[in-house]
Amino acid sequence: MATTKVGRIKLGSQGLEVSAQGLGCMGMSAIYGPPKPEADMVALIHHAINSGVTLLDTSDVYGPHTNEILLGKALKDGVRNRVELATKFGIHLTEGQREIRGDPAYVRAACEGSLKRLGVDCIDLYYQHRIDTRVPIEVTIGELKKLVEEGKVKYIGLSEASASTIRRAHAVHPITAVQLEWSLWSRDVEEEIVPTCRELGIGIVAYSPLGRGFLSSGPKMYLPRFQPENLKHNERLYEQVNKIAARKECTPSQLALAWIHHQGNDVCSIPGTTKIENFNQNIAALALKLTPEEMAELESIASADAVKGDRYTGTFATYHESETPPLSSGQPV
Structure with missing residues (x-):
C-alpha cells in the first residue's frame, strides 16, 4: 500500500506546527506486550518521518x-x-x-532525565502526564515556565486535565496543547474540555483515537470496557462502524481516524503502531473525506450511552481527578 503524504497544522497559538497526524510510540516499548525489536522500531520511526509524520509522542514512564x-x-x-x-x-x-508528582524539584529532575535519555538539548512539547492534586497547578506550571526560559522546553502541554485546571495553568504560562482521549468511543471531552481549549487557543492532541485497538479489531485489554459484562454491548458499536467502513471501502480504523481528522484543524491524533503496514493504513485515513451526513451517522451510533464501562480502572487518574489546591498567598510561582 503506497504511503500518503501528510499535511501540517498549527497546534495552539504559540507557533508550534506539527504533522496533521502524529505517531504514538508507547507500544514500541511497553503496555501492548513485550518490547519490539529495536532495529524494526527505528526503521518504523524513520519511515514515519519520511512519510511526513513528524510529531513523535513518548513519556518517561x-x-x-x-x-x-x-x-x-x-x-x-x-x-x-x-x-x-x-x-x-x-x-x-x-x-x-x-x-x-508535580512538585518543582521533581519537574526539573524529570526534564533533565528526559533530555539525557532522548539525547537532545530541548524538548519541543513537554506535557504534565497526570495532574498532582497535592500541588497547586500554578506551582507546577511555574517550574515549567522556568524550563522554557532556560531553553530546555519550547512549549508546555497538559494531559488528562479538567477545564478549570487548564484555565489556571494557562494563566501562568500559555498552554500549547492538551492531550486527551478522544475517539468514537470516548466523547465525554466534547462537553467542556474541547470548548475550553478552543476558547483559549490551545491545540488538541487525541490519544487512543482507535479506542485502544477496539476500533481496529486489535488487541483487547484489561480495562473495564473490555470486560465480558461490557464487551458484548460495546461490540455493537464496532459492528456499526464496520458497516459504514465497508460502504466507504475503507477499514474501520481509517474511518475512526477520519472522524477525528474532521473535528478541526486544531486537532492532531497520535495513533500508535509497531508495524509499517498499519502505519501506512493510518495515514491513508487523512485522505478519507466524510460528508456532514456521514459524520452525523457516526456520531449517532457513538452517542454518550453507546459505550459501557470506564476508560480506566479506578486506580488510574483522569481529568475527573485533576483539581489541585488553590495557590496560597505568597506561594512562589
Missing part, C-alpha cells in the same frame, strides 16, 4: 524510560531537526508503585 531511549537512538544522525518531539512527566514509579 513508558518502559519506564526505555521508550525515550529508543527515540533518542532513532533521532541521531541529522534526524532530530525533522521532528517535533513530545514527551511527558508526572507518573513516578517506585518499586512498581505509581505516584503522581
Whole structure:
C-alpha cells in the first residue's frame, strides 16, 4: 500500500506546527506486550518521518524510560531537526508503585532525565502526564515556565486535565496543547474540555483515537470496557462502524481516524503502531473525506450511552481527578 503524504497544522497559538497526524510510540516499548525489536522500531520511526509524520509522542514512564531511549537512538544522525518531539512527566514509579508528582524539584529532575535519555538539548512539547492534586497547578506550571526560559522546553502541554485546571495553568504560562482521549468511543471531552481549549487557543492532541485497538479489531485489554459484562454491548458499536467502513471501502480504523481528522484543524491524533503496514493504513485515513451526513451517522451510533464501562480502572487518574489546591498567598510561582 503506497504511503500518503501528510499535511501540517498549527497546534495552539504559540507557533508550534506539527504533522496533521502524529505517531504514538508507547507500544514500541511497553503496555501492548513485550518490547519490539529495536532495529524494526527505528526503521518504523524513520519511515514515519519520511512519510511526513513528524510529531513523535513518548513519556518517561513508558518502559519506564526505555521508550525515550529508543527515540533518542532513532533521532541521531541529522534526524532530530525533522521532528517535533513530545514527551511527558508526572507518573513516578517506585518499586512498581505509581505516584503522581508535580512538585518543582521533581519537574526539573524529570526534564533533565528526559533530555539525557532522548539525547537532545530541548524538548519541543513537554506535557504534565497526570495532574498532582497535592500541588497547586500554578506551582507546577511555574517550574515549567522556568524550563522554557532556560531553553530546555519550547512549549508546555497538559494531559488528562479538567477545564478549570487548564484555565489556571494557562494563566501562568500559555498552554500549547492538551492531550486527551478522544475517539468514537470516548466523547465525554466534547462537553467542556474541547470548548475550553478552543476558547483559549490551545491545540488538541487525541490519544487512543482507535479506542485502544477496539476500533481496529486489535488487541483487547484489561480495562473495564473490555470486560465480558461490557464487551458484548460495546461490540455493537464496532459492528456499526464496520458497516459504514465497508460502504466507504475503507477499514474501520481509517474511518475512526477520519472522524477525528474532521473535528478541526486544531486537532492532531497520535495513533500508535509497531508495524509499517498499519502505519501506512493510518495515514491513508487523512485522505478519507466524510460528508456532514456521514459524520452525523457516526456520531449517532457513538452517542454518550453507546459505550459501557470506564476508560480506566479506578486506580488510574483522569481529568475527573485533576483539581489541585488553590495557590496560597505568597506561594512562589
